[in-house]
Amino acid sequence: MIFNKLIVWFMPLVPKFIVKHFSRPYVAGPDLQDAVDTVRELNKQGILATLDVLGESAKEKEESEEAVEDYFRALETIQAEHLDCNISVKPTQLGLLLDKEFCYENLKRIIRKAQSYDNFVRIDMEDSNCTSDVIELFQRLQKEFKNVGIVIQAYLRRSLDDVTELVKTRTNFRICKGIYVEHRDIAYKDYEIINNNFALLLETALKSRCYVGIATHDEKVSWHGLRLVHQLGLSHEEYEFQMLLGVDEQLRRILVDEGHRLRVYVPYGKNWYAYSMRRLKENPRIAFYIIKAIFGFK
Numbered sequence: 001m002i003f004n005k006l007i008v009w010f011m012p013l014v015p016k017f018i019v020k021h022f023s024r025p026y027v028a029g030p031d032l033q034d035a036v037d038t039v040r041e042l043n044k045q046g047i048l049a050t051l052d053v054l055g056e057s058a059k060e061k062e063e064s065e066e067a068v069e070d071y072f073r074a075l076e077t078i079q080a081e082h083l084d085c086n087i088s089v090k091p092t093q094l095g096l097l098l099d100k101e102f103c104y105e106n107l108k109r110i111i112r113k114a115q116s117y118d119n120f121v122r123i124d125m126e127d128s129n130c131t132s133d134v135i136e137l138f139q140r141l142q143k144e145f146k147n148v149g150i151v152i153q154a155y156l157r158r159s160l161d162d163v164t165e166l167v168k169t170r171t172n173f174r175i176c177k178g179i180y181v182e183h184r185d186i187a188y189k190d191y192e193i194i195n196n197n198f199a200l201l202l203e204t205a206l207k208s209r210c211y212v213g214i215a216t217h218d219e220k221v222s223w224h225g226l227r228l229v230h231q232l233g234l235s236h237e238e239y240e241f242q243m244l245l246g247v248d249e250q251l252r253r254i255l256v257d258e259g260h261r262l263r264v265y266v267p268y269g270k271n272w273y274a275y276s277m278r279r280l281k282e283n284p285r286i287a288f289y290i291i292k293a294i295f296g297f298k
């Protein structure tokens with residue numbers, strides 16, 4: 001819808017308090033306790049979680065060191081509170097754009113800490129400037145640790161090659177469409193092609209018996225997940241569905257009631273702005289909400 005596209009373009013001009021208001025469903029809150037309360041509620045409903053300490057593109061090493069400490073606290077709390085929850089980390093928050101080795105050491109510290117609690121770390125995938133570096137860091141870490149997984153984006157033209165390579169080491173994947181704005185030279189732009197590529201990546205990974213987090217709210221894509229699970233005769237322990245906090249709770253419930261593992265991505269922390277902007281831009285009703293808020297329409 002053209003109107004929605006215009007609003008997305010104007011979003012950076014929308015006052016921060018309005019962005020904060022509308023992004024409330026997508027973020028657990030500013031503190032670890034907010035995230036713990038959210039995860040406990042999800043766990044009660046038979047839903048797993050992954051915690052994300054909000055933040056990206058660290059400009060100083062201290063920022064990344066603080067993020068490592070935040071993740072340590074998250075892991076300690078998950079353990080102490082007996083939550084069914086792992087963590088997701090962003091490489092640029094851990095210093096990828098400052099110094100690759102420094103990022104590697106930070107990732108290693110977090111993964112080692114998680115290992116000591118028998119927990120798992122998912123490395124989120126960011127924009128295409130990071131893809132090769134993140135895959136390379138992941139492959140190094142994978143040689144040392146079992147409790148680490150990566151994310152592959154179905155919109156990238158390179159992803160089939162990446163998955164084909166990564167299945168050789170029985171990688172633990174999250175596959176998603178991808179959220180960053182990428183050039184057509186490197187990324188598919190067509191909705192159907194992205195969905196078909198998603199299905200092809202899923203098939204490649206699941207056929208190789210890799211564990212896959214099928215991360216989508218698009219029922220056409222989750223159907224492909226269900227089709228493959230059926231055709232390959234997979235047990236519920238060999239894959240999971242993943243969704244973002246605040247998006248399509250009805251689909252979430254349907255999948256859980258059918259007996260599938262489902263994990264919700266629970267972001268929290270003070271650096272809510274960039275994440276919230278990306279989520280709001282994906283919400284099909286955002287134009288309506290924002291116009292209503294700015295002009296006070298009832």
Ligand SMILES: Cc1cc2nc3c(=O)[nH]c(=O)nc-3n(C[C@H](O)[C@H](O)[C@H](O)COP(=O)(O)OP(=O)(O)OC[C@H]3O[C@@H](n4cnc5c(N)ncnc54)[C@H](O)[C@@H]3O)c2cc1C
Nearest residue numbers: 124125176177178179215216217218242243244279282283
């Ligand atoms: C658990 C998880 C982890 C992710 N990790 C990454 C990552 O590491 N790197 C990365 O690039 N991307 C990541 N993403 C984002 C992903 O790439 C997509 O941008 C996002 O999931 C939307 O794609 P979709 O498959 O839901 O399909 P879409 O076609 O975008 O959406 C399907 C339907 O879901 C609804 N919907 C989607 N988003 C919203 C929203 N914000 N508000 C309201 N309704 C909405 C819409 O109604 C739409 O009709 C992750 C997504 C999930 C679920």
